[in-house]
Amino acid sequence: MAKRWWALVVLIGCAIGVGTSANAVPNPVPAPADDNPPTPVHYRVDTTTRVARLGSDLVVGPGRLDGQFVIVPGSNPLRVEITGALALPPADSYFVTFGFMPATATITVASTAPVQSVLQNGTLTATTRLAFALTNAKVHGVPLNVGPSCRTDEVAIVQxxxxxxxxxxxxxxxxxxxPPFHHCGVTENLDPLFTGLVSGPGNTLRTVLTFLCGGTATCEEH
Structure with missing residues (x-):
């Protein structure tokens, strides 16, 4: 069995080669037949988000991507579809508002749907749907009562x-x-504040996927 999986890895690596990325995940193909069952796969996930308006980085992780993949029969070039559930821990962030005022908060990056990925021509293209939640906010060390439901709408991110x-x-x-923030503030509406400080275009997300186990490799130690 082990030889079979090593042969599978070599086949995939040789057939995929090196290519260029697409702007979006290609359209899904019909579900695989019963004789092509999905193979489990697990990754460690570490992310760095550059928030353009704040000019600062939000580092989140390590998290997990627990999923499965299938090799699409008859695909040429070879196409591998990977899906999975993403879980990331909350992260404490520090940033400077208005150019001089220090602020801290706990940011939770929540996955709102399974990650959908396609590996083809040596490029992995993944679509992740996320929402950003904010708690434990302080400005100049003074707590800011944002409430339990301060968060953005869902956003689809293609990497x-x-x-x-x-x-x-x-x-x-x-x-x-x-996206804009909603439901922020208990005694006052803080939506415009956080939307103005954080929301907007031009943010970057960098994700390192570290293979943990899959196929016949045991995951008990991970």
Missing amino acids: SGPFVSPLSTGTISGTFTI
Whole structure:
């Protein structure tokens, strides 16, 4: 069995080669037949988001992507579809508002739908749907009562980058717009404040996917 999976990895790596990224995930193909069952795969996930309006980085991780992949029968060039559930831990952030006022907050990046990815021509293209939630906000050390439901709408982020096979490690990246914030503030409406400070275009997301286990490799130690 182990030889079979090593042969599979070599086949995927050779057939995919190196190509250029697409702007979006290609349209899904029909569901695989029963004789082509999905193979489990698991990654460690580390992300860095550059928030354009704040000029600062938000580092989140390590998290997990627990999913599965299928090799699409008859695809030429070879096409591998990877889907999975993304889980990221909350992150404490520090940034400067209005150019001089320090602020801190806990940011939760929540996945709102399964990650959908296609590996083809040596490029992994992934679509992730995320929402950003904000808690424990302080300005100049003074708590700001944002309430329990301060968050953005969902945003679809397309990332791409070189990838050898689904049983490998790689880095993908993309740009996206942070949506407006809603339901922020208990005694006053803080939506305009956070939307003005954080929301807008030109943000970047860089994701490192570190292969943990998949196929016949055990995941018990991870």
